[in-house]
Ligand SMILES: *[C@@H]1O[C@H](CO)[C@@H](O)[C@H](O)[C@H]1NC(C)=O
Ligand SMILES: *[C@@H]1O[C@H](CO)[C@@H](O)[C@H](O)[C@H]1NC(C)=O
Ligand SMILES: *[C@@H]1O[C@H](CO)[C@@H](O)[C@H](O)[C@H]1NC(C)=O
């Protein structure tokens with residue numbers, strides 16, 4: 001972050017522009033601080049209708065010094081036997097395979113930042129070392145769920161971003177590294193709703209109508225991209241970089257609240273994960289954003305109450321439109337609404353730091369700009 005700020009401050013003019021933009025941003029966020037929720041375009045509306053979610057949490061893993069500081073995520077530690085996991089080997093999920101200090105997992109030369117989830121290249125007691133991170137909140141109901149991720153190029157793992165209630169109420173985005181064929185530019189992505197039907201078929205959703213294998217137009221292991229699913233009343237929509245990949249409806253769509261999970265594993269089952277990998281394999285997650293309605297009626301009504309008591313003259317102004325992340329900004333995740341996690345920089349603090357540093361040298365001009373900007377803000381000019 002230091003270098004980004006330094007680079008953009010080459011000239012006095014640049015500095016002023018930066019400060020004015022920062023202040024205008026503060027001004028705008030003072031006007032719209034999302035008291036009434038977060039919106040996406042309604043997929044059923046041609047007339048610009050929106051769907052609103054009242055709750056959210058966001059984690060920018062690139063700014064989280066230590067995953068143990070997270071208020072939203074818990075690293076899991078458990079074993080799954082080969083038999084229970086329907087694999088050739090067991091799975092050993094270990095906290096030590098998850099870290100935001102990812103240099104210890106990386107080969108030299110990578111400057112990626114984020115959360116690393118490692119699958120070990122060496123078996124321990126006939127089990128493959130794996131990684132799983134769960135959200136603490138388990139009241140995630142209708143919502144729009146997004147993760148910035150870069151998958152592994154190592155053959156033989158399954159990387160997943162999913163929503164889970166139980167084995168028959170589950171929404172999955174799964175990457176099988178064995179399926180990526182860079183020679184022919186084919187990058188399949190598996191989109192699954194686990195349903196009572198897929199349970200009957202031995203958790204094989206293929207052929208149950210709630211499974212789709214789509215081809216991505218990019219190599220998911222070459223760069224960060226945003227993967228998203230919108231879990232709505234009667235359907236689940238899947239996206240990559242805000243482009244629609246699949247729209248699933250019907251009985252398979254879950255109905256309850258659940259939690260979010262990030263995982264990276266292998267068990268040697270040639271029909272799914274393949275592997276085990278010949279060397280350590282790394283999934284890197286740079287952020288997760290969850291915008292949702294709570295399935296807990298008390299939490300939901302608290303949010304509705306917060307909106308109506310926020311004294312906003314116009315409720316629509318108090319709803320923030322969730323920006324669409326594209327391939328160009330998937331590396332940073334674009335805009336975060338905050339509040340950020342403890343130990344994270346985040347949007348708010350970045351602005352404070354810029355103002356603080358600027359005022360050392362630019363005290364007088366900044367003061368003038370501040371007065372003008374605040375006046376403009378109060379006059380409603382922006
Ligand atoms: C979320 O809850 C709010 C408040 O009850 C409601 O107005 C809104 O329609 C809900 N959103 C969805 C997508 O169901
Ligand atoms: C992260 O925090 C935990 C718990 O406080 C500590 O044991 C660990 O050493 C920290 N990791 C780093 C890399 O500082
Ligand atoms: C998983 O299995 C290993 C032995 O293979 C054992 O040392 C470890 O304690 C187990 N972990 C849990 C959480 O049960």
Ligand SMILES: *[C@@H]1O[C@H](CO)[C@@H](O)[C@H](O)[C@H]1NC(C)=O
Pocket residue numbers: 165166167168169256
């Ligand atoms: C999952 O939860 C649903 C809803 O409560 C229930 O009907 C179903 O039987 C559960 N499935 C399993 C495998 O427990």
Ligand SMILES: *[C@@H]1O[C@H](CO)[C@@H](O)[C@H](O)[C@H]1NC(C)=O
Pocket residue numbers: 155156177178179180181182274
């Ligand atoms: C991964 O390994 C399997 C088994 O050896 C092979 O069939 C598959 O083509 C490999 N995939 C890639 C992407 O190399």
Ligand SMILES: *[C@@H]1O[C@H](CO)[C@@H](O)[C@H](O)[C@H]1NC(C)=O
Pocket residue numbers: 186213214215
């Ligand atoms: C994905 O690409 C493969 C190989 O070209 C092709 O056989 C398959 O039909 C494609 N899948 C879709 C859904 O277009």
Ligand SMILES: *[C@@H]1O[C@H](CO)[C@@H](O)[C@H](O)[C@H]1NC(C)=O
Pocket residue numbers: 086269270271
């Ligand atoms: C893989 O799928 C084939 C065909 O459906 C099946 O015969 C085989 O038992 C499966 N292998 C595993 C390890 O599940």
Ligand SMILES: *[C@@H]1O[C@H](CO)[C@@H](O)[C@H](O)[C@H]1NC(C)=O
Pocket residue numbers: 309310311
């Ligand atoms: C809203 O207005 C009422 C009455 O004017 C006041 O008591 C309350 O503190 C205000 N709430 C907020 C969040 O500003």
